[in-house]
Amino acid sequence: ETGVTQSPTHLIKTRGQQVTLRCSSQSGHNTVSWYQQALGQGPQFIFQYYREEENGRGNFPPRFSGLQFPNYSSELNVNALELDDSALYLCASSLGTGGLGTQYFGPGTRLTVL
Amino acid sequence: EDQVTQSPEALRLQEGESSSLNCSYTVSGLRGLFWYRQDPGKGPEFLFTLYSAGEEKEKERLKATLTKKESFLHITAPKPEDSATYLCAVQEAGTASKLTFGTGTRLQVTL
Numbered sequence: 001e002t003g004v005t006q007s008p009t010h011l012i013k014t015r016g017q018q019v020t021l022r023c024s025s026q027s028g029h030n031t032v033s034w035y036q037q038a039l040g041q042g043p044q045f046i047f048q049y050y051r052e053e054e055n056g057r058g059n060f061p062p063r064f065s066g067l068q069f070p071n072y073s074s075e076l077n078v079n080a081l082e083l084d085d086s087a088l089y090l091c092a093s094s095l096g097t098g099g100l101g102t103q104y105f106g107p108g109t110r111l112t113v114l
Numbered sequence: 115e116d117q118v119t120q121s122p123e124a125l126r127l128q129e130g131e132s133s134s135l136n137c138s139y140t141v142s143g144l145r146g147l148f149w150y151r152q153d154p155g156k157g158p159e160f161l162f163t164l165y166s167a168g169e170e171k172e173k174e175r176l177k178a179t180l181t182k183k184e185s186f187l188h189i190t191a192p193k194p195e196d197s198a199t200y201l202c203a204v205q206e207a208g209t210a211s212k213l214t215f216g217t218g219t220r221l222q223v224t225l
Contacts, residue, residue, distance in 0.1 A: 004157075033211065041119075042201055042215030043158070056211030081221070090157050103213060105157035
């Protein structure tokens with residue numbers, strides 16, 4: 001059974017640029033959630049996708065957007081990067097109707113904004 | 115708004131010295147409380163889900179318990195490989211999406 005994978009592992013961008021992060025869900029899982037984790041903090045919920053539709057959103061501005069594909073993989077896009085966007089971005093997959101079921105996390109993408 | 119508070123922020127134990135980590139939560143209705151372990155620079159690793167007060171779950175040297183206001187993660191006779199940050203998260207009933215996390219307890223186990 002393949003676990004959650006994310007790419008890239010690390011990324012360095014400059015302020016104002018745009019970035020796309022990718023996530024492949026665990027085999028058989030149909031729901032993907034994205035979290036942002038600043039250094040020394042717990043993960044903060046960005047949004048969740050279920051059956052290619054957004055199924056809940058946290059307190060993040062619209063420049064954070066996402067997609068889910070028919071194979072349940074997902075992308076997180078961030079426009080107009082700010083210094084405070086530097087963080088570990090985590091993807092989690094789960095099985096169930098819109099988030100029910102345990103969320104299993106990938107290894108994360110470390111984004112640095114200069 | 116859901117709130118999760120974990121204590122202590124950091125804990126240093128000697129190998130074999132048992133202790134407990136606390137997670138206090140405020141939520142309108144609890145769907146589930148989750149414990150994860152996170153190693154530096156890596157994603158959280160799932161440990162336990164607890165659904166109702168009085169429930170207990172065990173895995174090797176770890177045991178998680180749940181009351182209506184808090185959860186405890188008991189670590190019995192820890193080993194250095196148990197060193198990690200332990201995260202607690204809650205999922206509110208009616209919102210089958212987000213997990214709300216605490217800031218974690220950093221555990222260091224020394225020889």
